[in-house]
Amino acid sequence: MSTDAMTWAMDRAPMPRTEKGKPDTTGRHVLQVLAEYANPDGTNAHPSVLRIQFRSGYDRTTVQRALRRLEKSGLIRRDGSVDGRTRWRLAMELVRPESDWTDLEREENDFRAAAAERKRRSRSRGVTGAESVTVTDSKGVTVTDAESVTGDVTDSAPSRHALNASPSRTERRPNHQQPSVNQLHKDSSSPTAQEDAPAPAAEPKPASKPRPAKPTADEHLEAFGAFWLNYPKKRAREEARKAWIAATGRGADPQHIVTAAASYAKERAGEDPKYTKYPATWLNKGCYDDEPDQPARPHLRAVGDYQPWRNPEDHSGYYEEL
Structure with missing residues (x-):
């Protein structure tokens, strides 16, 4: 290189x-x-x-x-x-003309000048001068053309009061929200009248309902002990205790869980214990809300030596039976 x-x-x-x-x-x-x-x-x-x-x-x-x-x-x-x-x-003998650099400088200067001109015009559009000034000290007095104001003030009876005149576009507030006429009259009232006016009575706040007290750790352990005694399979006691606290925290009724555990113990009586759920699994899956299994119906069998006829198309043997 x-x-x-x-x-x-x-x-x-x-x-x-x-x-x-x-x-x-x-x-x-x-x-x-x-x-x-x-x-x-x-x-x-x-x-x-x-x-x-x-x-x-x-x-x-x-x-x-x-x-x-x-x-x-x-x-x-x-x-x-x-x-x-x-x-x-x-072709290293060819050299770039110097005018290329001067042209770039001229373009850069033109660009900056145009940007400054755009900024100046933008600022000039945001500032406008008010051509008229309205005096609100007394009713029916209006002064126009602030440059020609002298000591003489004329009374213009038919003119509108300054409070009733709608504000011009050049007199907008910073947040662009125009006050209503009632608000203008309220703002122009005397401070003594505003101070003498009685303050509006504060509306009473509705009483908040007391929150139900959360069960304590001792109450959790006491109810869990009843559950542990009724559940048919006693495995992983610590995991079952954590699952118990999580279930009651979700809003489950401890008495309902204990009753469901007793019902589940009756269902599993005489069954293979290896198919009985662990206590933590039973609680985490919300099995305490399951409906109990329906008892099996008795199986009806025929009594005697009667045998059903196996060939419905051949009735000869049927009449001999009769």
Whole structure:
């Protein structure tokens, strides 16, 4: 890699142009990749198209088109081939004109001036001057054109009072909410009248319902002891105690759980104990709310030596039986 070739490709080389006359940034990037593999005098640059793709990130078609534009503009020239790859020679004698930098500076200054002008206009639109001033000291007195106000004040009987006049668009409040006429009259009333007015009675707050007291740890253990005595399978007592506390915390009635455990013990009486649920499992799954199993109905069997007829199409034996 040559520092001279890289400096030329980045700063001193003329900016290539597209067919529409716009700056060819893609071609300039490919030119910088070629400069990385060139000698200090710009010769012997022969990276493959695949290598240019890897360094620039462009696809194969984009790289090939950029090389053709660079060759057409005279920035690179073919100088033989190496191992099937085209060898390029950079035209380092071409130098970028100084006007490019001055043009950029002029564009930057124009942009800043336009931005400052837009900001000035935006501020000027937000500030407006009031052409008239209304005096609200007495009824029926209105003064217009603040610049020509003198010591003479005329009484305008038919004019509207300042409190009844609707505010103009330039006199909006900061939150853009206009007060009503009643609010304006209320604000203009004397402070003595406002102080003498009785304060509105505060409405009584509804009494809050007392929350039910949470069961204590001793009450939990006492009810859990009754459950443990009634449950048919006593395994993993500590896990069962935690499941008990969780179930009662969800709102389950402890007496209901104890009664359901006793019913479950009756159902499992005489059954294989290995199919009986563990206490913690039974509580976590909410089995205390399950309906009890219905008792099995008795199986009816025929009495005597009677045998049902197996061939309904042959009735000969049926009549002999009768």
